[in-house]
Amino acid sequence: MDGKRKRKLSVAIITFNEEKNIWDCIRSVESIADEIIVLDSLSTDRTKEIATSFSKVRFFEAPFPGHVEQKNKAIAFCQNEWILSLDADERANDVLQKSIKGFLESEEVNCDGFKIARLTFHLGRWIRYSGWYPQRRYRLFKKENASWIGENPHDFIELKPGSIGKQMKGDILHYSFSDFSHQITTINQFSSIVAYTRYAKGERFSLMKTIFKPFGKFLEIYLFKFGFLDGIPGLWIAFASSFSTYLKYAKLYELDRLKLERPSNIRKDYGKK
Template structure:
């Protein structure tokens, strides 16, 4: 089995060296799809022998499907530009390369939030990331995309180490982007704003992370991310309300 590692990048120099270092021993090719980086992203990628391509970003589904089309090996491992393949997971992927009996595999993502590994509120967090190239495609809305695999699925041991939130400001920027994409996506599908969801869903999001997933065991960081999850939920519905309001104002002129 041969393996492509596919990564989307945009100003990704912060962690990209560590990310590429973690996959260079298992990848038969590394494929980078960049959307206009202005930092050292391209330089770092080329230093690892990666194949680098450019496409203007529109949404995650189409961007990742284009990335998939650029990968040429039998299998594809999709990782983000801030995800490091842990040693146990790396060994599992090596095993799959020799004797894999499934068409796709879930991996467990362990997230580092503000310098702390989150072992409850966001864990376990299974994502389908490794698949046979000809049997997979990305589906979903403008955000919250998922990999669909036509065939049997398995699970891999080990963790994909996600260095996603180094600061509160970074988290807020992601929330702003993802909530805008969410509102645009559901608005296009005709989903209507609901005051009940605006008021109740944020509370549910907080309780789910902090109480039911035992985020309180993640310390103060667990409390913060639970509050931020609640804020994310509130903001995505608020932006849907804003889109409906702006559309009504436009047509009433």
């Protein structure tokens, strides 16, 4: 490890059947990390074999209670004061690696967390509008001053009151979907989680929201967030976002009116501590 460093860095990653992504993810942060925590939710593919081939990886396994809960559990395994949190389908680009390295070598630190932009590759191009970029969120933070919160699966880092945050140069590169079919599969899964979570918190079916919310979402993405500047992919993203919104309320109808116990595509261990 570079002798100029003034502080150490842990990288936290959660996984489930990520054999196609995990090598590139770890490789992108291997040179800047002092340790890499991989918390796996009982994968059945080669995720563990690939992850543990890196000497800096500390590998743990646990059932999946939810995105927020699992990411906070991964943080708890980290041994260093500063943590970079990534998903398995994300990578740190060259500019971000250089920025983090400079931060680790800096003499003084007058903040508790850094917001980092995320750039997503989808349908053959980098998506720079549609509300997908820059999506700056806290990803590099002091362990004692931050935690994951939000509505599963739409989680985010929140700093403690009084903490100071800054922005960091560079992007997290996000390879979220292999193709449009993969996006639809993800939308189907995530909408189930949202509906299940909201129902558990007391929300019930609304016909008016089911009718008008999807239309509003399309206008938001395609017009107000300039999705049309992303070309045809921007149009598909707007339609997919609208469809995702519809599915959330349709599945809430099943839970509320049809008394469905849970959507069939939610893992049986979901919600277990």
